[in-house]
Amino acid sequence: MNLNTPAFSSFTHDGLNLAYFDEGDPNGAPVLLIHGFASTASVNWVHPGWLKTLGDAGYRVIGMDNRGHGASDKPHDAEAYRPWQMAGDSIALLDHLGIPEANIMGYSMGARISVFAALARPDRVRSLVLGGLGIGMTDGVGDWDPIADALLAPALDGVSHARGRMFRAFAEQTKSDRQALAACIRGSRDLVPREDMGKIDAPTLIGVGTKDDIAGSPQELASLMPNAEALDIPGRDHMLAVGDKVFKQAVLGFYGKVAGR
Secondary structure, three states, rough: OOOOOOEEEEEEEEOOEEEEEEEEOOOOOEEEEEEEOOOOOHHHHOOHHHHHHHHHOEEEEEEOOOOOOOOOOOOOOHHOOOHHHHHHHHHHHHHOOOOOOOEEEEOOHHHHHHHHHHHHHHHHHEEEEOOOOOOHHHHHHOHHHHHHHHHHHHHHOOOHHHHHHHHHHHHHHOOOOHHHHHHHHOOOOOOOHHHHHHHOOOOOOEEEEEOOOOOHHHHHHHHHHEEEEEEEEEEOOOOOHHOOHHHHHHHHHHHHHHHHO
């Protein structure tokens, strides 16, 4: 087994073929990783070292390419990307693998999907790690329509919106289906009511970079939840916080207390 280049398999849910890897110790506590918008399981979790970090620590590490991303099917209808539907993909993967309960870790859009999964199926979620999304989970993270416009623009040179340019360049770098991503960003932005965050009693760690101008306060989100703690990831923005060693050490410490065996 090579933790650097995992082999991907696939399964079908909701009429879509979805790609995933299943690595690490097959007898270890399962950790399901859900990546962010315009990323992939490899870009979000393998390249920044999460697969190696968690695998070396004895966990069973599972990562899926969300619909619209990576090697998974890519519908072009925004309604296909509502967060509860994408959360359903994650639970379906646990069903496919015969895993009754997992520790779920999501970054950015993946954090939103993780929360929808925990609200829909609390019996399947042992713990949550929410990276790159704080109180923006409930209050919003600004106007993302320019992101969709940037993704659909004829060329990067014609995009003036700063965040739009960032995501367009990232999508080109990852050779993504830009039409699917535009549909995703339009369909996946449902907010979580504050009172619903209070219903999630799974142990939760919320990590956000101190230079992240998208996520919102992790402390404010944690304060809404009965069993959550916040982590500031020093000096990191939204793109760089995901692979930070402070974040990794905090997650390992958190899982040492809550993940089970």
